[in-house]
Amino acid sequence: MKKILLCLLLFYKSILFSQTILNSYPLDLKISGINNELLNVENVKTHEVFVFASDNENISILKYNASLFLTDQYKAPIKNLDDKHLIGYSFSEDGNPTLYWSRLDFSYIFAIKYYLESKTFKVLNFSFPSADQYVVDIFQKNNSFYILSKDVSKPTLNVYAFKNGTVEEKIFDFSPFTFQDKSTHLLTFTQLIKENPIEKIEAGDYNSLYKSAKKSKFYVLDDKFILTLDYNPKKTQVFEISMESEEIKEKNFTQSIIQNPKIVSNSFYHQNKLYQITADKSQMFLDIKDFNSNQTIKSFKVSKDENVNFKISPFFLERDGAKPKEFEKTNVFLQHLSKLDIGLSVFKNDQNTFIMLGGASEIEKPFSMFNNFYDPFTQDFPEANFYQGGYPAEIHSKSVYFETELNDNHEFVNPEPQPLAIDNISYFLDINKKVTLQSIMKFKDYYILGYYDKGTKQYIMRKFQDGFETDDAIDPLNTPSSFSKSFLKNRH
Numbered sequence: 001m002k003k004i005l006l007c008l009l010l011f012y013k014s015i016l017f018s019q020t021i022l023n024s025y026p027l028d029l030k031i032s033g034i035n036n037e038l039l040n041v042e043n044v045k046t047h048e049v050f051v052f053a054s055d056n057e058n059i060s061i062l063k064y065n066a067s068l069f070l071t072d073q074y075k076a077p078i079k080n081l082d083d084k085h086l087i088g089y090s091f092s093e094d095g096n097p098t099l100y101w102s103r104l105d106f107s108y109i110f111a112i113k114y115y116l117e118s119k120t121f122k123v124l125n126f127s128f129p130s131a132d133q134y135v136v137d138i139f140q141k142n143n144s145f146y147i148l149s150k151d152v153s154k155p156t157l158n159v160y161a162f163k164n165g166t167v168e169e170k171i172f173d174f175s176p177f178t179f180q181d182k183s184t185h186l187l188t189f190t191q192l193i194k195e196n197p198i199e200k201i202e203a204g205d206y207n208s209l210y211k212s213a214k215k216s217k218f219y220v221l222d223d224k225f226i227l228t229l230d231y232n233p234k235k236t237q238v239f240e241i242s243m244e245s246e247e248i249k250e251k252n253f254t255q256s257i258i259q260n261p262k263i264v265s266n267s268f269y270h271q272n273k274l275y276q277i278t279a280d281k282s283q284m285f286l287d288i289k290d291f292n293s294n295q296t297i298k299s300f301k302v303s304k305d306e307n308v309n310f311k312i313s314p315f316f317l318e319r320d321g322a323k324p325k326e327f328e329k330t331n332v333f334l335q336h337l338s339k340l341d342i343g344l345s346v347f348k349n350d351q352n353t354f355i356m357l358g359g360a361s362e363i364e365k366p367f368s369m370f371n372n373f374y375d376p377f378t379q380d381f382p383e384a385n386f387y388q389g390g391y392p393a394e395i396h397s398k399s400v401y402f403e404t405e406l407n408d409n410h411e412f413v414n415p416e417p418q419p420l421a422i423d424n425i426s427y428f429l430d431i432n433k434k435v436t437l438q439s440i441m442k443f444k445d446y447y448i449l450g451y452y453d454k455g456t457k458q459y460i461m462r463k464f465q466d467g468f469e470t471d472d473a474i475d476p477l478n479t480p481s482s483f484s485k486s487f488l489k490n491r492h
Helices: 002-009 189-195 330-337 421-431 484-488
Strands: 019-026 037-042 049-054 058-064 070-077 085-091 097-102 108-115 120-127 133-141 144-151 156-163 166-173 198-201 216-220 224-229 235-242 248-254 264-270 273-279 283-290 296-303 315-319 325-327 341-348 353-366 392-406 435-443 446-453 458-464
Touching: 037 085, 037 446, 049 085, 049 097, 049 435, 049 446, 049 458, 085 133, 085 144, 085 156, 097 156, 133 198, 133 216, 144 189, 144 198, 216 264, 224 264, 235 264, 235 273, 264 341, 273 341, 283 330, 315 330, 330 353, 330 392, 421 435, 421 446, 421 458
Parallel strands: 037 435, 198 216
Antiparallel strands: 019 458, 037 049, 049 058, 058 070, 085 097, 097 108, 108 120, 133 144, 144 156, 156 166, 216 224, 224 235, 235 248, 264 273, 273 283, 283 296, 315 325, 315 392, 341 353, 353 392, 435 446, 446 458
């Protein structure tokens, strides 16, 4: 699709990637320090849009109605938050927001409720039991703020729900369930999660291949959570977790059988379907199953000597974030795939379902001074982490993938290629270097990119949609390629 899209762009004298300025507001933020934060979010009950922008001294709150007209604003001082980050938000029944600030270790969480009518605020704090639990992830849903944590020793997941100035803890016990690897060896839930850390997937949004290749994934839906476990390549073990009843239901979805002990497999939940992929060096299966009935809706098989006639892109190989290399041979793709963490990522727009299939992995290696990246004069170690003892380490990444597209009848299609909204946003950010503190939100049937422009000292809100619009602002020869970049960017 990358190659096709580039050819398509050559027929356009100029392209504007569906960007429209919705609003702007003057803000004089001091862009330095830990408290530079920006969020644009929706109150899902009233459909009002709020903007929270902070620096080391103040937080500015902008309130827009559902038609995106500014209706209120409030600037409040920031006190005693020097070492804390803005980690989330919630909305009370009165419509006022609460912001949550925390240290990196989550030991203390400060909840600050802002009353826009009276221009006042109230501070509460919560002590997280960090000695017994660790934070898996944080998220918002239905105007509440949540923390998902794992007990250090017990076979439980804990969910903390923050709203209306209160916090409610719910504990989900996995001790009644059995966990077995491919050799039928028993595992404890704690051992399983330690070896396969949980990755939260953004349901209905873009997810990178690096995220979706994880073996333990957590999906947040309107009325429940879904935990999928692919530690055993023969099956996907799934748990439906009800926040209301606190009930846990187990389901098991078998993978397509390949008579080879060295198989790799994974799954992805999307809109009441489970997409499963399994492969070895000679073949690959893609199965689409109904989540409720476990019935197979579609099944596809590819052998190493066959062409993948349903892909809409070449095979791509990418190393360390460099420009992807294209190749066409299926056997080469399967050879690479068998050595990586296999995965697939699924996203649906208004028309079709996009799927990226492939593998990705990141390896931490000791840094070598005898490579082309080390500068002996500045002694710079680019993007270096450090092992124990202070020795630097490099993160090396590799991914191999291709793209396909399905219609509502689960038939492969190859429509005229157009960029998705997330591609348009990615390109806009690439060419606008004065943009900082960006925040992306889905609103109605489009996306809003909110950001701070350092040059004009304004908060700006832009609308992005799928597809092209003509304008004289952008040279088409410099435009980016397909949605694959979106799935791979922002890996963590």
